[in-house]
Amino acid sequence: MANSGVLGGGGYQGRYLEFAWALVSQDIASNTSTIYWRVTVVGGSSSYYYHHRDYTDAFGEVLVNSNSRTKRYKGDLANGYKTIQHDVNGNASFGAHVIAAIYTSSVNEDVSTSWSLPTIPRQAHITNLPASFNDEENPWFDYTNPANWELKAWLEPNPNGPHLCERTFRHTGGRYTWDLSEAERKQLRQACKGNSCTIRIGLYSNGTTWASFHDRTFIIKDPMPMTGTPTWQSTNHLDLVNTDTVIKGYSSIAVTVPKATPVKEAMIKQYKVIIGDKVVTKPDEGIFEIENVSDSIIKVYVEDSRGNTVEKILNISDYRQYTLPVITTLSLSRLKGGIGSNVTLSYKGIFWNNTFGKASNGVTAQYYYKQQGASTWIQGFTDITPKVFHSDEFNGEYEIKGDLEASGFDTSKNYDFKLVITDKLVSAEKTTILSSGIPNMAIHRNGVAFGAFYDSEVGGPLQVEGKDIAKIMNDLYKWEMIGYGNAGKDTTIRIEKPFNEILLTVGPNGLASDNQRVLASTVIPSSHLDYNSSDSDGYHQVFYSTTYRGGLNKIGENSYVIKSSAGALVRVYIR
Known part of the structure; x- marks a missing residue:
């Protein structure tokens, strides 16, 4: 930016045409600058020269324009004052152009430039x-208003929102203070x-062309909601407490929370009651009900829409540290050594x-039983x-009645057993099993029994769970006749049941008394019964003589052929 300027140079023997200017004044109100200007012939060793061309323009205007051969002495060709209008931002600039042809018709000076004037506030x-x-x-x-514009001030909570509390005034500077009405304060609080929040304080000048603003903090003073004192009372077990x-x-318990009053345009968001983890x-x-209270401190909270929370603490001074009844041991035993x-x-x-x-706490006891496998408990x-x-601590030891009434419990049965202990509030239970009264071993004059008493009707020297073992073993190893063949004929039989051994016997095929005779026999393990359907005398043989002989062929799964000589009777047994 310049307050003055000179333009010129070239020409002939130091002679040239010059444009010069100087700032005279600036008018803030009209947004203009006034300058003095001149176009001057300067320099040269001779007092005069012939100029064939003299031209100068500035400010967009032609100031000097001569195209004829003219005798020129040093001095001004033209001068004057010029008022220049600045733009809305107070800025202005102008340019100048100088052309001259000195001592010759050819141009020997051609210069131009531009200047910016000082900005007008x-x-x-x-x-x-x-x-x-x-x-x-x-x-x-505080503000400055060098152009003495009419100004508009505003407040803008949460920048880029609506302008509130607008004021207009005019002064070149000083301090401006709002006198907010209650309605305006309400608007700001609601926003x-x-x-707290960011609030933009702004100032418009030249209508709304220019804005000067700064972001500051707007604080809600004393924002906490107003609350009353909550109360509480127990609502159950009132026969005890x-x-x-x-x-x-x-x-x-039921906690009564009174209505809270929000302030500064806030709203009550919620009420909350906390006791322990509930x-x-x-x-x-209103009334807040909480069951199974597990803490002696009641915390009541009121929260408003700004996130302000008021806490009230209520202490339960009469807090009974109750604990559940517990059955630590439970046992059942049959008399007579467990039988x-x-x-x-x-x-x-x-x-x-x-x-x-x-009321004071106390305990009672009750037992229940059922035969194992049953679904219904009997008291x-x-x-x-x-x-x-x-x-x-508590305990008890009693001879108890069962399904045999005063005689107790059937010795042949197992029982599920349950003991229930009840205090003024709850019951605790524990289960166990009452085993049968069957002995592991019982000695009798006729024998020994395991897993039961000796049964005289069953008899035998050894019983297991009421069964005669000797009889079971005898039945298990007894031979069973499956079929027979005789008189030299082939007889096919099937053996469907499993077995370990086959017994072949041979005797005479004659009178009924002779049919009972066994002249020879042989035992064949089941693992040795190979398939063979072509042996004429039988793959597996029993032999007494050529007259009394026989055999057995396995011809298929569970299928066999009995071979016999003409005078023989061959029998087949398994076990």
């Missing part, structure tokens, strides 16, 4: 303002969603031996009341 600017202000204060800023007493894990949340005030029908029950356990407030009818000792 135009835009109003905010120069100073606080870093933050709260919703109860009046914001302010600010948190306890007062309404201000809680049994750990079993009491239900949480109940609602959008409105009798009479049964003794023994048990031990612990419980919470304390008072609930209105026992012997009184097995626990005895309390060592403050919180």
